[in-house]
Amino acid sequence: MNLLKRQSQRTKLHQLDDRFHCSLIGTCLTLKELRRLYRKLKFITKSPLTDHDLHRIFVGIAGETSYANRRLQKYIDEKYQRIIKQFSKVQSVDVLETLWQEALEKGEVAGVYWALVTHPDVTDALLNKAYGDIHMLSHLSGASVRVDMQELSILRRRTKVLEKEIADAFVESQSRLKEKDKIIHTLKSRLTSVEKVESQLEKIQTQRETLEKEPVIAQLRKEIKELFTKLSVEQERGKRMEKELEYWQSFALAYEERHLTLEQRLTQTLQECDALELSLSRVLSADCSKSCSVEQKKSCTNTDLCGRCILFVGGRTAQSKHFRHLVEQYNGRFIYHDGGREDGSFRLGSILSQADAVLCPLDCISHDAMNKIKRYCEHNTKQLVMMPRSSLSAFVKGLNVSLFWHDPCGVGRAVLQS
Known part of the structure; x- marks a missing residue:
């Protein structure tokens, strides 16, 4: 195990190399959070800011030693306090690299990226690797869109x-x-x-x-x-x-x-x-599709589930990762249960209470699981969307149905008008 001499404290935002500022702002903060911080800092603008203008302003603040920089640093630290606390106990570069790799595989890189680049024991080699991984994620997002277009064709x-x-x-x-x-x-x-x-x-x-x-x-x-x-x-x-x-x-x-x-x-x-x-x-x-990173696109208000939890029961396990990616891109949370093949009935009962909407394919789910879901949704006024089969297109249709059912952010109305 590679152990390093422990430094005194974490690296400040303005002390980081300038090349990290853009990726940190784009990955660790959503556009809603940036606009909220912008209002709290009481900046004055003559015309409405575009998403790119907002991103560019905070990238500039990240390199300053100003009051706005300190507020920005404090906000990010508070947002990822749990992950920073976890990383503070690590003194090994090997463990840091392992934690970063696990975050990449799960697709949950925002908080880990911030805790990693500001860690007192991180090496230049690991910093360069993390920076490159974040950069390549934007290319993977573009490739995913091309695949969806091919499927549509x-x-x-x-x-x-x-x-x-x-x-x-x-x-x-x-x-x-x-x-x-x-x-x-x-x-x-x-x-x-x-x-x-x-x-x-x-x-x-x-x-x-x-x-x-x-x-x-x-x-x-x-x-x-x-x-x-x-x-x-x-x-x-x-x-x-x-x-x-x-x-x-x-x-x-x-x-x-x-x-x-x-x-x-x-x-x-x-x-x-x-x-x-x-x-x-x-x-x-989306206007920010050419300039924003992957996490910004996920939080774009063009289609927003507003943090709602989507439970998908049944289907094929290999498809669940695509469904998860789509829900998270719509600013939602995704839970998967295989309908009874390996996941037990007890787990299904425990996760139904977490869901705002339940989607089930009719061609690939056990009768016991379906009956249990129907009874629970009827008794608890939960939305249940029945899909004719387990496919990406059927899931997208079912997801749109769930948007019309419960629409706290006005998303369903926007879709209906379009």
Whole structure:
């Protein structure tokens, strides 16, 4: 273990190299916090400040030895007091590097970054590594947006394929329906003929009863036998026609159900595409997208969950990290439960009370977990959003539904107007 001689105290903000000021302000403070500090410092401006102007002002303050610098230092220290206290017990560079690596893997780097760069025992090599890692996170954010755009393009192409399939199925269904109508018409005609034959047979029966008293009874019995044979043949034909009619009716009904299913799937896919496209447009339309770091984008007020907790139950575990990234980018908190495969029922009961909204995919969740969630949400007036399947587009749609349900920041109204 690499142990260093302990210095007397942590490095002050203005004592840091100038290159760290921009990344510290962008990573450790949100735009809301910067605007609040700006008002408390009572700066006077003639025109409204853009997000970039605000960021640039505090980067400049970070390098000063002024009252504003001391207020800024105090605010950041108070915000990350717990993490600073944890780091104050560390005197090993190896442990510092391990703590930094764990923070990177969890995606929770803001407080750890501040505690690391101001730590009295940090080395230049570790400082350079941390600075480089923070820099690369901004590139990873841009790559994530490009991946989302590619997925949107795939969904659009898939939508066109589904539209063509539905159109073909509709044409085929109409053709089958016309064929069915012709068969029904033919069968009705044949049934009418059978009814006429039965009517004639009734008349013949009457005549037979009358003629039984006459000498020609033997000949009449022979004719009656022939007529009954014809009747049996026609009745058999009628039964076959009825069976054929039932077959074609069930065939037409099956195609109608398939047509309705495809229409529902298309509607659902279009809604999910719209939700995903709307979500991407919010990410891409932010004014600070070219100048702010990753943590600033997460706190952008363009789409804000206002710190609400989203619980996702079920689905595939590998997808949860993407859902977590999206929720945290919307300034929310994300909790995941696998629906009963490995996570127990006891843990589900303990985390339901933390959630503001619960999202569940219908295609990948146990019945026990679903029943428990429904009962809890009904008794506690919790929002429950049922997703048709576990996918990124369905999750984005479900997330937008949760925004309309509970809207303390006006986000749902803004989305509705757009």
